[in-house]
Amino acid sequence: MKLHWSPRSPFVRKVMIAAHEVGIADRIDCVRTLVAAATPNEELLRDNPLSKLPTLVLDDGTVIYDSPVICEYLDTLHDGPKLFPAAFPERLTALRRQALGDGMMDVLLLWLVERNRPEASQSQPMLSAYRVKIRACLDALEADAGALAADAAAGRFDIGHLTIGCALSYLDFRFPAESWRDGHPRLTAWHAGVAARPSALANEAHEG
Ligand SMILES: N[C@@H](CCC(=O)N[C@@H](CS)C(=O)NCC(=O)O)C(=O)O
Numbered sequence: 232m233k234l235h236w237s238p239r240s241p242f243v244r245k246v247m248i249a250a251h252e253v254g255i256a257d258r259i260d261c262v263r264t265l266v267a268a269a270t271p272n273e274e275l276l277r278d279n280p281l282s283k284l285p286t287l288v289l290d291d292g293t294v295i296y297d298s299p300v301i302c303e304y305l306d307t308l309h310d311g312p313k314l315f316p317a318a319f320p321e322r323l324t325a326l327r328r329q330a331l332g333d334g335m336m337d338v339l340l341l342w343l344v345e346r347n348r349p350e351a352s353q354s355q356p357m358l359s360a361y362r363v364k365i366r367a368c369l370d371a372l373e374a375d376a377g378a379l380a381a382d383a384a385a386g387r388f389d390i391g392h393l394t395i396g397c398a399l400s401y402l403d404f405r406f407p408a409e410s411w412r413d414g415h416p417r418l419t420a421w422h423a424g425v426a427a428r429p430s431a432l433a434n435e436a437h438e439g
Contacts, residue, residue: 235275235286236261238437241336241401242298243285248393249302251430253309259287268344299329302390314390321389328375328391335368335398343405362409365402369415376417383424396425404436 236243250256264284266272271282278294279286287295287304295301306314316322342361345353372379372395382392399422402411412419425431 232258232290233260233262233288235264235278235284235288237264237266237284238439239404240266240284241339241397241404241436242283242333244400244434244436245298245332245336245394245397246285246287246301246305247434248397248428248430249305249314249390251433252314252388252393252428253305253311255305255308256433258308299333299390302393306390312388314388314393316389325389325391329394331368331371332391332394332396332398335365335395336401338364338368339398339401339405365406365409365411368398369411369418373415373418376415376421379421380417383421388425388428392425396422396431400426400431400436 234243234246236247247256247259247261250259264272264275264286266275266282266284275282275284275286278288279296281296283297285296285298285301287301289295295304303315316325338361342358342365345357345361379392379395382388399411399418402409
């Protein structure tokens with residue numbers, strides 16, 4: 232399988248952590264692909280008309296995106312504990328947490344684009360809206376941290392935990408000045424456990 236890949240993308244990292252967790256990372260050939268919202272990548276457009284990472288191309292030419300769909304596909308390739316619980320209500324909780332983590336990463340990417348514009352062109356209302364949303368997400372996660380900790384104590388790790396872990400780590404990577412741990416002690420403790428998993432350590436975000 233070929234994965235359009237970047238070492239900076241939080242969504243690519245999510246997919247690679249999922250691949251590692253289900254034991255098939257060595258079946259993925261990562262191809263460095265440059266994307267930018269303002270510059271569609273001509274080659275990537277042939278596989279994904281949205282020109283977005285991650286995009287997975289299977290050996291038979293089938294193309295799969297976006298990260299929730301890729302992760303759910305990878306979860307069909309193994310017989311171990313599933314990242315996507317089959318039964319409700321566990322499935323609903325995992326999908327909601329995945330949506331929250333994905334949504335946080337969407338906001339952070341938009342925030343990064345806005346922050347990288349020349350200062351005179353930056354929209355202060357948008358910048359402050361992004362901060363308000365991320366803080367609200369962190370507060371919601373702190374309120375959920377008791378349940379997250381109980382899951383960890385029971386050895387449960389699903390797509391919801393994985394995605395929230397990626398979103399928090401992306402805050403560390405791109406927004407260290409936001410000091411997200413302040414006021415979120417239980418979430419901080421939970422995240423430390425996720426960040427120490429071999430799958431996360433093997434796929435640290437980096438420039439390059
Ligand atoms: N919903 C998508 C989001 C993917 C996404 O936003 N990827 C970013 C890189 S991290 C991208 O490709 N941006 C380029 C663009 O927006 O044109 C997913 O879950 O895969």
